[in-house]
Structure formats: structure tokens, C-alpha cells
Amino acid sequence: MSSAVTTAPASSLSRRDGLAAGRGAVVRCAAMTVDPEAKLERAKHRLYVLGQVTGWGSLLGMQLLMQDAVDSASRTSLHDQAVLSMIILQGLLLTHYARPLIRRWGWLQHGWAALLPRVLGLAFVMSLVWTVVGFGYIYGVLGEPWHSDRFTITLGMIASTFNGTLLFCGWFSLYFIYHTFERLRRLQLEQLRLAASAKEAELRALKSQVNPHFLFNSLNSLRALIDEDAPRARESVTRLANMLRYSLQSGQQETVPLEEEIRIVEDYLALEMIRHEDRLRVKWALDDEARVMSVPPMLLQTLVENAVKYGISTRREGGEVTIAAALEGDDLHIRVINPGDLSSPPSPAAAKAGSSTGVGLRNASERLQLLFGDRAKLSLAAEPAGCVTAHVLIPSLKNSFRSVR
Known part of the structure; x- marks a missing residue:
């Protein structure tokens, strides 16, 4: 039996290769084209992640140093390091997930007077979660024995909730201050754009007045020469x-x-x-x-x-x-x-x-x-x-x- 092999002309192959290469170049160019707003948002997100990791990491480092200073007889145990790391990790996660809630609820559009009760309430709720999860981790996961003195535990939870509320209020303050300055910066840029647009419109209006004036005087000169x-x-x-x-x-x-x-x-x-x-x-x-x-x-x-x-x-x-x-x-x-x-x-x-x-x-x-x-x-x-x-x-x-x- 004879087998027939169908081959495409070389010109067709070259055309297809050229089209494929062209499409690939277009895709690469499109991928290289970056929206300035999207690029700015990514830069702001990187700054946020860096700030979160740096801030909470610094707080963990200070807590460990303070623990060493208090217990100078021995270095901080792995048990204490685990407790502090868990507490700091909670703070990072709670603030991270509070951020989309703030955006969804539209708090960034409120003034400071309207924000104060909302921030205090959210900080208190987050602090309660922080305290309950933290004490549950200490006594449930790590197996820390419960003290016979329930008053001491209750006092510790109250102190933890109070300190957590202050800590989260500080985080919210930094967050809203940043967005306040960002809003002011955007407002100033918008005002500059409006001023530039007004100047451009004014300049175009002045140019439109120049052309008829120039034409009128030139035609007067030409009229005197024709005859x-x-x-x-x-x-x-x-x-x-x-x-x-x-x-x-x-x-x-x-x-x-x-x-x-x-x-x-x-x-x-x-x-x-x-x-x-x-x-x-x-x-x-x-x-x-x-x-x-x-x-x-x-x-x-x-x-x-x-x-x-x-x-x-x-x-x-x-x-x-x-x-x-x-x-x-x-x-x-x-x-x-x-x-x-x-x-x-x-x-x-x-x-x-x-x-x-x-x-x-x-x-x-x-x-x-x-x-x-x-x-x-x-x-x-x-x-x-x-x-x-x-x-x-x-x-x-x-x-x-x-x-x-």
C-alpha cells in the first residue's frame, strides 16, 4: 500500500509562523503594559505587608527582650516564646482581616468624630477574641495548669483585653492617619489636574482669539494689492x-x-x-x-x-x-x-x-x-x-x- 503524505506549502507555514509570532509579541506587549493605577495599588499593598510584618515582628522582639529583662536568671524558655509568638500572630491576623471589613463598611469615608466609637467598639471585640484565643492556647494547647485562684485568671484576662484594646486602637490610628494623608494627596493631585485643565482651556481660548485677528489684518493687506x-x-x-x-x-x-x-x-x-x-x-x-x-x-x-x-x-x-x-x-x-x-x-x-x-x-x-x-x-x-x-x-x-x- 502506498501512503500519501500531505504537506503544507512552505509559504503557508511561514505565514502561520509569522501570525503566531505576531500574536505572541502582542501578548507579551500587553503583559508588559501596566496600568499606573494597578501598579500604584500593588506598591501600596507591598508597603502594607512590609509594615505589618515589621511592626508586629518588632513588637515580638521587644516582648522577648522585656521577658529576658524580667527573668534575668534564665533565658526565655521555648514555652514563653511560643506563647508570645501566638499572641503576636493573633494580632497580625486580626488586623489583617479587619482591613477588608473597614473598607466594606465604608469607614474610610467617615470623619474622626464618627470613627471614634466604631474604632473603640471594633478594637474591644478584637481584643476579646485575642484574649479568649490566647488564654485558650495557653491553658488548652500548651497544657498550662489552671490556677486555683480564679481571681488572678480573671484579672489577667481583663488586663489582656484592656491592653489589646489600646494596641488595636493604636493600629487603627496609624491605618486611618495613613489613609487621611493619602486622601489629601489625591485631593491635591485632583486640584492640580483641574488647575492644569483650566489653564489649558484658557490657553486654547486665547489661541482661538489670535487666529481670527491675524487673518483679518492679513486679508486687509492683500485686498490693497489685488487691483x-x-x-x-x-x-x-x-x-x-x-x-x-x-x-x-x-x-x-x-x-x-x-x-x-x-x-x-x-x-x-x-x-x-x-x-x-x-x-x-x-x-x-x-x-x-x-x-x-x-x-x-x-x-x-x-x-x-x-x-x-x-x-x-x-x-x-x-x-x-x-x-x-x-x-x-x-x-x-x-x-x-x-x-x-x-x-x-x-x-x-x-x-x-x-x-x-x-x-x-x-x-x-x-x-x-x-x-x-x-x-x-x-x-x-x-x-x-x-x-x-x-x-x-x-x-x-x-x-x-x-x-x-
Whole structure:
């Protein structure tokens, strides 16, 4: 007879092996993925076990030392060691099984006034069990002879119950104090999370106000170019597209390198120069070290836009806008200088044109505070030479209250 052996193609075997290996890798990855809460609970359980063993073991050691000190003539006998070990083991087991009862009864949610009678009652019951089992072990299991003086035995049981009640009350005090501090810690963490969420929501709201303001002013610049010069209009559309793309992309970031802000400001100024022609002159003074520093998105563009609106658009002769950035110590200083005077109110046209810019400056100041803390500043100051300086101070990362992403 001939026997036929069916063999699977090598490609099928390799595919099955690959799928099996893939499933095994997924299982291993899933096993390696640890829930932080579960990991924390396991760490707390290990701490509890360590505390139980250390605490009751230390108590046993102290009892044995005290027994030796009292009976200095001879070392503690095996009989006494067995009695003390049994008593300590009872305490460990009673407190261990009292723990789930406390959780089930919801005692961790009560205040100290409500806990006191409950703890005293449970400690007394546990102490009674401790005493009855202990004396039963001594006189029943170990065969200790009963004294003829029943009063002595009764007094010993009363003393044991009293001491046990105090001991268990001490254990409960430590247990509830730990959970009180744990509850406070969780409450503080929750408050920090809520504060961080509020800051995040506030920052997103400020960013959402920046984008419409930026778009409105850029479209105004483009509208002035369309009918005058088509090639320049096409160039302006390209620059505006760059600015809009940057606005959308940077809206997802808290900070960007200053170098990126500079490129967008160059696009913005190119649009404004076409509209203002020779009336707008720009002077750059940028340190190379400052170019890599982190700044909030649209910060420099907002400052320059404010300078153009108030220092150039409202003046017939125009003027020069100076943009400077430098590191002073570890802090970044940005200055945008334009002709003007803070003491004189702007004209109605200027006020209308710059109203959105004023909102942008306020938003920029608030964003600086949210990102870099109280040391971050945005200020406007009048200079003796008839100029206005917008000054931004961004503290170094090691001095700021949070790390910048």
C-alpha cells in the first residue's frame, strides 16, 4: 500500500509562523503594559505587608527582650516564646482581616468624630477574641495548669483585653492617619489636574482669539494689492498662504523657535511694505543665540503688527520699525520699536484699525503668564526720542515654573 503524505506549502507555514509570532509579541506587549493605577495599588499593598510584618515582628522582639529583662536568671524558655509568638500572630491576623471589613463598611469615608466609637467598639471585640484565643492556647494547647485562684485568671484576662484594646486602637490610628494623608494627596493631585485643565482651556481660548485677528489684518493687506499689481498680488497670496499655514500648525503648539516667528514676520512685513511702500522701513538686530529660543506662536507677529498699525499707518511720513532679540544672561529679551507717543490718544481711524491688535497684545501677555509664570513680561514704554518700545521678557527654562514643550 502506498501512503500519501500531505504537506503544507512552505509559504503557508511561514505565514502561520509569522501570525503566531505576531500574536505572541502582542501578548507579551500587553503583559508588559501596566496600568499606573494597578501598579500604584500593588506598591501600596507591598508597603502594607512590609509594615505589618515589621511592626508586629518588632513588637515580638521587644516582648522577648522585656521577658529576658524580667527573668534575668534564665533565658526565655521555648514555652514563653511560643506563647508570645501566638499572641503576636493573633494580632497580625486580626488586623489583617479587619482591613477588608473597614473598607466594606465604608469607614474610610467617615470623619474622626464618627470613627471614634466604631474604632473603640471594633478594637474591644478584637481584643476579646485575642484574649479568649490566647488564654485558650495557653491553658488548652500548651497544657498550662489552671490556677486555683480564679481571681488572678480573671484579672489577667481583663488586663489582656484592656491592653489589646489600646494596641488595636493604636493600629487603627496609624491605618486611618495613613489613609487621611493619602486622601489629601489625591485631593491635591485632583486640584492640580483641574488647575492644569483650566489653564489649558484658557490657553486654547486665547489661541482661538489670535487666529481670527491675524487673518483679518492679513486679508486687509492683500485686498490693497489685488487691483494694483497682479504679480505682487500673486506673491502676496503665497506669503499669506505661508502665514495661514503657520497659524494653523502653530495653534497646536505652546511654543515655537523664534526663527520660525521671524520668517512669518518677514512675510507679513513684505505684505505691509507693498501697501506702505517707502513709508515702512525695517531694521533687524537679532542675535544668533536668540533665534533658537522658544516663544509663544504669533508673539513676534503681534508685536510687529502693533508697531505697524500705530507707528506707521497713522503717520503720513511713516517711520522705521526696529526688531531686536538678544539673550541677556539666560533670559530672552525681544524689543520692537516704532515711532509714536503713548501719551497722546490715537485717532479714531487708528483706534479702529488697532483695536484687534490691542486684544492681541493682551492675549499675548496672558499667554506669556500662562506659559512662563510671573517673571514673563510684556510692556509698552515711551522712549525720549519719540518712540514706543514693546518689550518682552521670557525667563530661561530653569527659572520658569513649567517646562516648555
